[in-house]
Amino acid sequence: MNRRYTVKQRRRIAGKTNYNKRIKLLSSKKNLLIFRKLSRILVAQIVKFEPKGDSVIASANSRELEKYGWTLGRKNIPAAYLTGFLIAKKSKSQKGDIIANFGILSPTKGSAKFAFLKGAIDGGLKVIHSPDAFPDEARIKGKHIEAYVAAKKDRLQFSKSHDAKNVSKIFDEVKKKIESI
Numbered sequence: 001m002n003r004r005y006t007v008k009q010r011r012r013i014a015g016k017t018n019y020n021k022r023i024k025l026l027s028s029k030k031n032l033l034i035f036r037k038l039s040r041i042l043v044a045q046i047v048k049f050e051p052k053g054d055s056v057i058a059s060a061n062s063r064e065l066e067k068y069g070w071t072l073g074r075k076n077i078p079a080a081y082l083t084g085f086l087i088a089k090k091s092k093s094q095k096g097d098i099i100a101n102f103g104i105l106s107p108t109k110g111s112a113k114f115a116f117l118k119g120a121i122d123g124g125l126k127v128i129h130s131p132d133a134f135p136d137e138a139r140i141k142g143k144h145i146e147a148y149v150a151a152k153k154d155r156l157q158f159s160k161s162h163d164a165k166n167v168s169k170i171f172d173e174v175k176k177k178i179e180s181i
Contacts, residue, residue: 088123
């Protein structure tokens, strides 16, 4: 019996690309709102498919929030919301529906990925979504971080604990600065 083995594509072996999902996204002919959580920052892009290759229309990352006064962590839920809000404000010329792409891993309800998506929608992007997956408003503003800091009081080991007591206040200030773009 003569069997043949087909070698999988390199990015599929590495767990970076699901080609079946990518083909479905390409066939929709809509732009993608891509969200990735890296080791230290959150990265967002709006990508348009073209025959020569994908082109980036707009991009933002959570490190850019420091320009607007964000002094806390760059990977938490409030930072994800603000990053989504920022990319929406940067891509004012974007028209039509956009499809959200969270990568090869399946997203969890109420996670930073959905906080990012809510920020993008509140910023003015028309993203196909289901609102029941969004985290609640208190979590988006960082009330859970404030509660944790209040419970731990003097036992906190990190240097930014003085800012963590006022997460919702800092969140509102940064959001107002981003709105003025």
